[in-house]
């Protein structure tokens with residue numbers, strides 16, 4: 696087995712660099728080959744992942760959702776793909792949480808030694824790949840609008856402050872959605888697509904009973920038709936993403952969404968496309984390491 700450890704030295708607040716020596720020792724002790732790659736600038740990890748996908752059995756990626764998303768985009772552009780193992784150490788670690796990866800580095804590494812990876816779906820928004828979320832409207836910009844400086848200072852709270860500020864803004868835009876032959880047309884304040892039941896550090900247990908390997912993606916359209924709509928949206932989140940009567944929930948393989956040109960889309964926490972988009976799910980595209988518990992529940 697040949698491993699490549701990839702990390703972004705400016706990811707989140709973590710001091711990952713200090714742990715590299717210990718990780719190297721962990722692998723040496725088990726006679727496993729490991730190379731180490733540190734990114735210098737945005738886009739480095741994607742290129743490295745794409746061009747070296749065929750040279751390794753496992754990509755060990757240390758970072759948060761942004762780092763993982765970058766690596767996945769690179770891997771998906773290669774025909775041959777190694778398995779993905781995550782060492783969570785960003786500010787936002789939704790993907791690691793979805794896969795049940797322990798926060799404690801040594802527990803995560805031990806999990807990777809003991810269990811086999813499984814195949815997971817990967818989604819596509821126009822030409823870009825994403826793992827677990829696509830969103831527009833209220834709250835969808837905070838994951839990338841908060842400055843690094845504020846994250847360093849306040850950590851997760853920086854996102855909470857920004858969410859409160861965004862929440863009072865007016866969001867109301869039209870959408871026309873085609874999903875596997877069905878059509879929906881409405882005005883909305885938020886469109887939230889998830890492949891699992893977690894976003895922004897929240898567990899939305901009533902969002903859906905989705906699986907990570909069923910080739911399907913799920914989209915909730917939060918309409919803007921009723922009074923007190925912000926209050927109603929908040930109440931839905933508080934109740935674990937429970938669907939409200941006026942909202943729509945779509946499940947499918949392929950979504951075509953038409954909306955205003957200035958509508959911004961978030962993919963895995965990063966600013967992605969503007970205006971009309973298509974979302975596709977590529978069934979069982981990537982082999983990933985997951986905890987046995989999440990494997991039972993989500994696969």
Ligand SMILES: [Mg+2]
Nearest residue numbers: 906907909911
């Ligand atoms: Mg699914």
